[in-house]
Amino acid sequence: xxxxxxxxxxxxxxxxxMIESQSRITLSFxxxxxxxxxxxxxxxxxxxxxxxxxxxxxxxxxEGINAQISxxxxxxxxxxxxxxxxxxxxxxxxINQSIDNSNFSFWVLRIKVRKKIVSDGxxxxxxxxxxxxxxLNAESVNNMYSDPESVFVDMRNSYEYKIGHFDxxxxxxxxxxxxxxxxxxxxLIPYKYKNIVMYCTGGIRCEKSSAWLKYHNFKYVYQIxxxxxxxxxxxxxxxxPIYFKGKNFVFDSRLVEKISDDVISYCRxxxxxxxxxxxxxxxxxxxxxxQCIKCNYKFNQxxxxxxxxxxxxxxx
Numbered sequence: 515x516x517x518x519x520x521x522x523x524x525x526x527x528x529x530x531x532m533i534e535s536q537s538r539i540t541l542s543f544x545x546x547x548x549x550x551x552x553x554x555x556x557x558x559x560x561x562x563x564x565x566x567x568x569x570x571x572x573x574x575x576x577e578g579i580n581a582q583i584s585x586x587x588x589x590x591x592x593x594x595x596x597x598x599x600x601x602x603x604x605x606x607x608x609i610n611q612s613i614d615n616s617n618f619s620f621w622v623l624r625i626k627v628r629k630k631i632v633s634d635g636x637x638x639x640x641x642x643x644x645x646x647x648x649x650l651n652a653e654s655v656n657n658m659y660s661d662p663e664s665v666f667v668d669m670r671n672s673y674e675y676k677i678g679h680f681d682x683x684x685x686x687x688x689x690x691x692x693x694x695x696x697x698x699x700x701x702l703i704p705y706k707y708k709n710i711v712m713y714c715t716g717g718i719r720c721e722k723s724s725a726w727l728k729y730h731n732f733k734y735v736y737q738i739x740x741x742x743x744x745x746x747x748x749x750x751x752x753x754x755p756i757y758f759k760g761k762n763f764v765f766d767s768r769l770v771e772k773i774s775d776d777v778i779s780y781c782r783x784x785x786x787x788x789x790x791x792x793x794x795x796x797x798x799x800x801x802x803x804x805q806c807i808k809c810n811y812k813f814n815q816x817x818x819x820x821x822x823x824x825x826x827x828x829x830x
Contacts, residue, residue, distance in 0.1 A: 539590045669713065670714050
């Protein structure tokens with residue numbers, strides 16, 4: 515019987531990836547398109563990816579697909595054509611390669627059906643996701659960055675922004691995308707007649723947020739093509755200045771990708787410069803926070819003395 519989900523423990527899967535000899539490349543892609551039967555699409559894709567030994571996290575919804583995956587290096591260069599073999603809908607899809615590659619970004623393949631591929635909380639039937647802002651390549655991004663009539667808007671969560679961003683970029687201070695969309699129109703009203711340049715990790719959140727601004731009659735809306743990842747790759751390829759500082763937060767076991775040597779954030783406990791994220795060691799808390807090496811040792815990777823004491827009592 516073919517199982518369309520993982521039946522092996524995460525610990526065992528992690529060990530398998532750690533000892534496997536093949537190299538892997540971390541990729542991401544998304545596309546908004548109508549999927550009539552998301553469950554069937556999901557099941558067929560799971561079979562297809564599982565046979566190719568692809569690991570990662572994929573979300574399927576009626577509105578499209580959002581994928582972050584780890585593929586064996588031997589199929590990396592042919593992956594676009596491989597994806598097209600599954601469905602012609604992927605013929606023109608852009609695939610982002612991670613900035614800082616690692617074999618250990620994912621241990622398991624998980625493909626889930628959701629209501630939305632990015633949870634947005636939007637229920638307005640007149641809203642058209644296809645009417646997005648104008649795409650900017652790396653050179654245009656740098657020109658906009660130097661233009662006083664341009665405003666950069668970071669559409670990532672606050673904890674992503676904290677460790678890396680474009681200088682002077684506006685942070686929509688919420689920890690979920692759906693909460694950002696609730697306030698973004700009011701937040702950006704003062705900049706309505708400036709050039710608004712939106713960016714996120716790979717572009718998917720800017721597709722919706724730039725279209726949301728256009729829907730609310732913002733005229734001069736732009737978005738960085740393929741997000742921070744696309745900008746960094748293109749700027750490096752063309753030897754252009756890179757104005758993104760710090761680290762890029764990623765949603766896999768790596769947590770971050772280094773973009774520059776700048777450390778722009780601080781340890782939660784001692785306030786020294788630091789940009790290393792950890793989860794609180796007390797599992798009932800599990801808070802994601804920034805902690806330096808000294809405090810990691812001092813607090814036993816806990817976010818506070820309270821959690822540290824609870825952890826110690828739990829172990830007794």
